[in-house]
Amino acid sequence: MFVDECVIKVQAGDGGRGCASFRRAKFEPWGGPNGGDGGRGGDVVLVGDDNTNNLIDFRFRPQWKAGHGERGQGKDCHGRDGKSVVLKLPLGTVVINKETGLTVAEIITDGQNVILSKGGNGGWGNTRFKSSTNRAPRNANPGQPGENGAYRLVLKSIADVGLVGFPNAGKSSLIARLTNARPRTASYPFTTLHPQIGVCETSDDPRRPHRLQIADIPGLVAGASEDRGLGHRFLRHIERCRLLVVLLDMAGCDGRKPEDDYATLLRELALYDPALAKKPRVIVANKMDLAGAAANLARFKRRCRARVLELSCETGAGIPQLKRELSKRVRAQRAREKESPSPAI
Numbered sequence: 001m002f003v004d005e006c007v008i009k010v011q012a013g014d015g016g017r018g019c020a021s022f023r024r025a026k027f028e029p030w031g032g033p034n035g036g037d038g039g040r041g042g043d044v045v046l047v048g049d050d051n052t053n054n055l056i057d058f059r060f061r062p063q064w065k066a067g068h069g070e071r072g073q074g075k076d077c078h079g080r081d082g083k084s085v086v087l088k089l090p091l092g093t094v095v096i097n098k099e100t101g102l103t104v105a106e107i108i109t110d111g112q113n114v115i116l117s118k119g120g121n122g123g124w125g126n127t128r129f130k131s132s133t134n135r136a137p138r139n140a141n142p143g144q145p146g147e148n149g150a151y152r153l154v155l156k157s158i159a160d161v162g163l164v165g166f167p168n169a170g171k172s173s174l175i176a177r178l179t180n181a182r183p184r185t186a187s188y189p190f191t192t193l194h195p196q197i198g199v200c201e202t203s204d205d206p207r208r209p210h211r212l213q214i215a216d217i218p219g220l221v222a223g224a225s226e227d228r229g230l231g232h233r234f235l236r237h238i239e240r241c242r243l244l245v246v247l248l249d250m251a252g253c254d255g256r257k258p259e260d261d262y263a264t265l266l267r268e269l270a271l272y273d274p275a276l277a278k279k280p281r282v283i284v285a286n287k288m289d290l291a292g293a294a295a296n297l298a299r300f301k302r303r304c305r306a307r308v309l310e311l312s313c314e315t316g317a318g319i320p321q322l323k324r325e326l327s328k329r330v331r332a333q334r335a336r337e338k339e340s341p342s343p344a345i
Contacts, residue, residue: 003054003055003056003058003059004054004055004154004155004237005055005152005153005154005155006055006058006059006062006152006153007062007098007150007151007152007153008058008062008063008064008087008150008151008153009062009063009064009148009149009150009151010044010063010064010065010085010116010117010148010149010150010151011044011063011064011065011066011117011146011148012041012042012043012044012066012117012118012119012120012146012147012148013040013041013042013043013065013066013067013068013069013082013083013084013119013120013146014041014068014069014082014119014120014143014144014145014146015038015039015040015041015068015069015119015120015121015122015123015142015143015144015145015146016037016038016039016040016041016068016069016070016071016072016079016080016082016122016123016143017038017071017072017122017123017140017141017142017143018035018036018037018038018071018072018122018123018124018125018126018128018140018141018142018143019035019036019037019038019071019072019073019074019077019125019126019140020033020035020125020126020137020138020139020140021033021034021035021073021074021075021125021126022034022136023074023075032127032130032135032136033125033126033127033129033130033136033137034074034075034076034125034127035072035073035074035076035125035126035127035140036072036073036074036075036076036077036078036079036125036127037072037078037079037122037123037124037125037128038069038070038071038072038078038079038122038123038125038141038143039069039070039071039072039078039079039080039081039082039122040069040081040082040119040120040121040122041066041067041068041069041081041082041119041120041121041122041143041144041146042066042067042068042069042081042082042083042084042085042119042146043066043084043085043115043116043117043118043119044064044066044084044085044087044115044116044117045084045085045086045087045113045114045115045116046087046089046093046095046105046107046112046113046114046115046116047086047087047088047089047107047111047112047113047114048088048089048090048091048093048107048108048109048110048111048112049088049089049090049091049110050091050110052088052089052090053090053197054090054155055089055090055093055153055155057088058087058153064085064087065085066082066083066084066085066117066119066146067082067083067084068082068143068146069081069082069119069120069122069143070082071143072122072123072125072140076125076127078122078125079122081119081122082119084119087116089107089153090107090155091107091108091109091110091158092107092108092155092156092157092158092240093106093107093153093154093155093156094106094107094153094154094155094156095107095114095116095151095152095153096151096152096153096154097149097150097151097152098149098150098151098152099149099150104116104151108158116151117146117147117148117149118146118147119146119147120143120144120145120146120147121143121144122143122144123140123141123142123143123144124140124141125140126138126139126140154236155237156236156237156239156240157197157215157237157238157240158213158240159197159213159214159215159237159240159241160212160213160214160241160242160243160326160330161200161212161213161214161215161241161242161243161244161245161326161330162214162215162217162237162238162241162243162244162245163175163214163215163216163217163245163247164217164238164244164245164246164247164265164269165246165247165248165249165261165265166249166256166261166264166265168249168253169247169248169249169261169286170247170249170286170287170313171216171217171247172196172216173313173314174216174245174247174284174286174311174313175196175198175214175216176313177313177316177319178198178200178214178319178322178323179198179199179200179214180198180199196215196216197213197214197215197216198213198214198216199211199212199213199214200212200213200214200323200326202323202324202326202327210327210331212326212327212330214326215237215238215241217235217237217238235268235269235272235273235276238276238279239273239275239276241279242279242280242330242333242334242337243279243280243281243282243326243329243330243333244276244279244280244281244282245281245282245284245326246262246265246266246281246282246283246284247284247286248261248262248283248284248285248286248300249261249286249287250285250286250287250288250293250296250297250300250310251287251288251290251291251292251293251296252292252296253287253290257296257299258285258296258297258299258300259299259300259303259304262283262300262304280329280333282309282322282325282326282329283304283306283307283308283309284308284309284310284311284322285297285300285308285309285310285311286311286312286313287312287313287314288310288311288312288317288318289312289314289315289317297310309321309322309325
């Protein structure tokens with residue numbers, strides 16, 4: 001089960017109460033205050049985890065509470081701090097305050113730590129209030145309450161390349177050719193129900209491997225930006241991709257024309273987010289081994305005047321050329337991101 005959006009409620013721990021006590025000893029008739037401070041409440045901490053790929057752990061456990069701090073004791077003994085709760089999130093998770101709608105955190109790198117809710121400070125014991133004019137204070141502070149709130153977690157996959165296209169265009173077959181991912185493939189639409197991410201090795205030198213992360217986004221349809229089909233749920237997964245591969249069924253197996261598919265895909269991307277339509281993209285013509293594909297490709301080039309890479313996921317023709325093109329384009333994009341002062345993602 002793949003979960004890429006859920007709501008959680010978090011509660012940081014309350015601080016422990018301070019202690020009001022006095023020292024008692026046989027030969028100290030004027031023993032002073034010795035109440036200890038309360039312990040601090042535990043935090044709710046978010047940690048980026050590269051080994052986690054979805055939010056299923058939070059779908060079935062939406063409430064998370066940190067431990068409370070213990071109260072202070074006599075003999076200047078401070079209370080123990082509450083235990084913090086650590087939530088491991090997949091990279092690319094955006095944390096949104098459900099009440100205000102504001103983004104409070106984005107988990108981008110492995111091991112990144114973000115304190116979502118801070119625990120309350122422990123109360124002071126009466127030792128803290130001792131002064132030259134108040135030699136026997138009898139007051140102590142209560143602990144402060146911990147922060148709490150409801151947050152919406154939205155996963156936006158981090159990948160170098162995103163595959164977009166209509167259902168049955170061959171995206172699952174292509175990612176299986178390029179990577180070790182093994183998504184389900186069949187001759188009916190919507191076989192991919194959630195994004196698939198695989199790693200593509202593009203270097204011939206094992207000592208200097210060059211790896212690309214490729215995401216297979218479930219098929220888009222006309223009206224996807226208006227909540228139609230499955231693609232609308234996963235358009236956000238290509239927001240962070242450096243490069244888009246627009247995969248077209250050049251054989252027109254479903255009676256559609258490739259140039260119409262291409263125009264529809266660009267329109268749906270622009271309607272969802274204008275920045276998606278401006279992303280660098282590679283146009284790939286699939287199913288070139290089938291009858292009618294060559295004629296459709298010639299018509300597509302005349303009308304769209306775009307550079308197209310030809311391949312066949314069935315026979316494997318054109319796959320090495322596509323790998324080299326993706327490697328070159330992603331390398332160039334990474335170099336531009338290093339030179340740019342703006343963040344890469």
